[in-house]
Amino acid sequence: xxxxxxxxxxxxxxxxxxxxxxxxxxxxxxxxxxxxxxxxxxxxxxxxxxxxxxxxxxxxxxxxxxxxxxxxxxxxxxxxxxxxxxxxxxxxxxxxxxxxxxxxxxxxxxxxxxxxxxxxxxxxxxxxxxxxxxxxxxx
Numbered sequence: 001x002x003x004x005x006x007x008x009x010x011x012x013x014x015x016x017x018x019x020x021x022x023x024x025x026x027x028x029x030x031x032x033x034x035x036x037x038x039x040x041x042x043x044x045x046x047x048x049x050x051x052x053x054x055x056x057x058x059x060x061x062x063x064x065x066x067x068x069x070x071x072x073x074x075x076x077x078x079x080x081x082x083x084x085x086x087x088x089x090x091x092x093x094x095x096x097x098x099x100x101x102x103x104x105x106x107x108x109x110x111x112x113x114x115x116x117x118x119x120x121x122x123x124x125x126x127x128x129x130x131x132x133x134x135x136x137x138x139x
Contacts, residue, residue: 008129015122028110032101044069044101050078051102052093058082060093072096 029051036042044050050062052074059081067076077090 008126011122011125011129015118015125027104029102030105032103034095034098034100037101038095045103048103053099053102054093054097055099056097060089069095074098 032042032044037044046068047064049064050060050067052060052062054060060078061081062074062076062078066078067074069075072095074093074095075091080087080089
């Protein structure tokens with residue numbers, strides 16, 4: 001009986017750990033076209049990370065609150081990223097040179113799916129532990 005109790009506790013601790021980790025949710029990068037920003041059909045959230053790509057294929061990354069947009073220019077402190085290196089950057093980027101913006105957005109459907117899957121796995125594991133315990137009690 002003690003062995004099943006220990007196994008049950010391990011599964012519960014593992015399930016609870018995964019559940020707590022998933023409270024952060026699932027996110028995806030949303031591409032925001034420059035035209036949508038210019039025509040005010042989309043907005044850049046200043047409290048989220050920002051990735052932008054310029055016409056010369058330079059990719060910039062700014063953390064929240066480390067950038068601002070004034071007139072036709074983005075000012076900030078971040079990094080320039082390519083496949084092989086990350087270079088610190090502090091300065092400005094003319095919005096006319098930007099091809100696209102990307103920001104992380106919450107993916108509610110993926111989060112719900114992940115949590116539902118974890119709950120299903122937990123129910124299956126608990127059912128198996130219960131069946132094993134019940135069968136041993138019958139002997």
